[in-house]
Amino acid sequence: MxxxxxxxxxxxxxxxxxxxxxxxxxxxxxxxxxxxxxxxxxxxxxxxxxxxxxxxxxxxxxxxxxxxxxxxxxxxxxxxxxxxxxxxxxxxxxxxxxxxxxxxxxxxxxxxxxxxxxxxxxxxxxxxxxxxxxxxxxxxxxxxxxxxxxxxxxxxxxxxxxxxxxxxxxxxxxxxxxLGKETVQNIMLARFGNALTEAVWNNRYVDHVQITVAETVPVGSRGAFYDATGALCDMVANHLFQLLAMVAMEPPNRFDAEAIRDEKARVLKAVHPVRPEDTVRGRYVAGEAGGKSVVDYRAEQNVAEDSRTETCVAAKVAIDIWRWAGVPFYLRTGKALTARESEIVIGFRDAPATSFEGVAGERPANELVIQIQPREGLHFGIVVKQPGPTLTTASVALDFCYAETFGFGRPTGYETLIYDLLIGDQTLFQRADMVEACWTAVVPLIEAWRQGEPEDYAAGTTGPAGAAALMARGGRTWRAIA
The missing domain is CATH 3.40.50.720 (NAD(P)-binding Rossmann-like Domain)
Incomplete structure (x- = not known):
């Protein structure tokens, strides 16, 4: 109660x-x-x-x-x-x-x-x-x-x-x-409350992590604010790094606000300054997104005609913590993309292939998808045998949806934040050192991006081609935005 x-x-x-x-x-x-x-x-x-x-x-x-x-x-x-x-x-x-x-x-x-x-x-x-x-x-x-x-x-x-x-x-x-969204709050419980997930939540089993926050809406009436801010400062240094901290943090010694924020702060302070060569920045041009026509970003209201502001960012991030040594975190966010989707993908390493030589069917690596919006839930992809007399594999999903299980349909997340404000619980709120650690990690990008131009991408697509190339360099692909 x-x-x-x-x-x-x-x-x-x-x-x-x-x-x-x-x-x-x-x-x-x-x-x-x-x-x-x-x-x-x-x-x-x-x-x-x-x-x-x-x-x-x-x-x-x-x-x-x-x-x-x-x-x-x-x-x-x-x-x-x-x-x-x-x-x-x-x-x-x-x-x-x-x-x-x-x-x-x-x-x-x-x-x-x-x-x-x-x-x-x-x-x-x-x-x-x-x-x-x-x-x-x-x-x-x-x-x-x-x-x-x-x-x-x-x-x-x-x-x-x-x-x-x-x-x-x-x-x-x-x-x-x-941080007020149900699924974001569930990250810690899904990890620390289940022996199965916490046992494999490390670089021995995890190949990489993807964090995506995609929007179909363009800048619209927020041109004056957005042109002075951009996707890097508006989203990466705030929302995406907070999600990264919740995924990568160590178990707190107790579940109270300061213990949890201490662990999140340790992660953020361990993020390597992001190298410009490990990032891609894009800017949308005319197209159709979310069923509506979208003009070029530079033609939006209160946006400078010679603007260099990015509307999409993809980045590869490293964390200097033993648990995550060698595990890249890929962050992606953008406006006027093909679909509205916010999710975290824990991509696990491939199972040894020796036993499956000559076996037909697909055998993708397991992945746990934490879906934040618009569908809040968890999706775990596993490999099973297809029905029939021959040994053929198939990929299926173990699926959980908040709305279907709990009838939960209040999307803002501010209910939790206002309640926590009233009772004085600071767990879901940022501390000064956490904020400054996020900005420290993106200093090289802010400095480098004062010059050059973002890569154009058509509104209604998945973003600049360079984002896919960034993943491909590591032999990986983004989970489709849909």
Whole structure:
């Protein structure tokens, strides 16, 4: 039985923006339906747009309805109950009077969720501290910061120094929403909770690891942000390295936040700086992806005509840990690709072929596929005998799907993150040293990619040809994006 979270006020800066609409708004509704929110839970939205409580509530309800978050039985009842706890305050984030008013209005435990552009992170935390809003005398005060945490190593270190100059590490929750997904959280349990998997989770049995986060959507309206960031800084130095850490970490001596984050940090600090020759960067040109026409990346709104920004990255990464000595980790992410697919593939070594000489059929190496989205589950490929009088082999799958087994259908993952914020569990949130280790690994690429051009690939394909060639150099192939 999961305990209710304690009473608290969730203050959302940027309450009328896109992150709130797509990701944050559904989570409290679902937590309400699950009985995990205390009767004293409240939401205070803060944004520059003029309006009142009813404006924000109507806006959020429209968001939820458009995204289908109110379709399940009971969702409307849960929303109606939550709506009565929502209030709104308009104001300029640079206006000291806004924070003075908040200090008068707020009491008890508070979470400040910064669902804003990264440029506001530092100034908002400064303003909160200056107004006394981070003083924990009458209850916890926590700050949730969405990625990206800087744009390179220097800016990341500067942001961490600024935040830690105003708040304790225990008050700062750096959010990577991928870590809230059920299948990502299941990685540790699938490994450490099963003797079979943990016994073979090393370089004696594992040939390589693939981590793919593929999207069909192009940059669209996010051109200004994306052109200044690119796939490397937006995805590789954040989402993909966090997934890598969960796959490669050593068993923690206990399952609490700091022990787990210590092990993840050790992995990230052991990642070799990625060599430019072990990477491929691509940029989409016109085509069709996700059933829609896509223009050239350079023709997207707010993208520079002479942009060198990559929209796809493939990289070979090495980790300086005994368990993974000689095992390459291949990372791949991109926009406007052929399908939306996020998964981790543990590719095992081939079984000795001596016993199978002359035997017909296919005998691919075993692989464990951890499917993150859109189908959440596990898929284990094994070799069996085909029915019939002759000895012929075939490849089949042992398959598990969350939705089919548990009826789980809430896709944002923010339910877990908001609940963990309320109870103070930092397991799924990044620590300053982890963030800086990720940036350290990609410093050579940031420097090298200031020159040259990405390789073009047509929207709706699997990415640049160089990505396949990168795998082929090691005698391997990517698992198909489908």
């Amino acid at each position: 999961i305990d209710r979270a304690p009473a608290a006020t969730l203050v959302i800066f940027g309450a009328t923006g896109d992150p709130t609409r797509r990701l944050l708004a559904p989570a409290p509704v679902h937590l309400m339906g699950d009985g995990l929110l205390d009767d004293g839970f409240k939401v205070l939205g803060v944004a520059r747009e003029m309006g009142d409580d009813a404006m924000l509530c109507d806006r959020l309800e429209n968001f939820l309805r458009e995204d289908g978050a109110l379709e399940e039985e009971g969702d409307q009842r849960d929303w109606d109950a939550l709506r009565d706890r929502i209030s709104y305050r308009s104001g300029d984030f640079a206006d000291e009077a806004l924070f003075t008013a908040l200090a008068t209005e707020l009491s008890g435990p508070v979470i400040f969720y910064l669902a804003t552009a990264p440029s506001f992170f530092g100034p908002l935390v400064d303003a909160l501290q200056d107004a006394g809003l981070l003083d924990e005398a009458d209850g916890f005060r926590k700050i949730a910061v969405e990625k990206p945490f800087g744009t390179d190593l220097a800016s990341s270190c500067a942001l961490n120094a600024r935040l830690l100059g105003r708040a304790a590490e225990t008050q700062i929750f750096r959010v990577d929403h991928f």
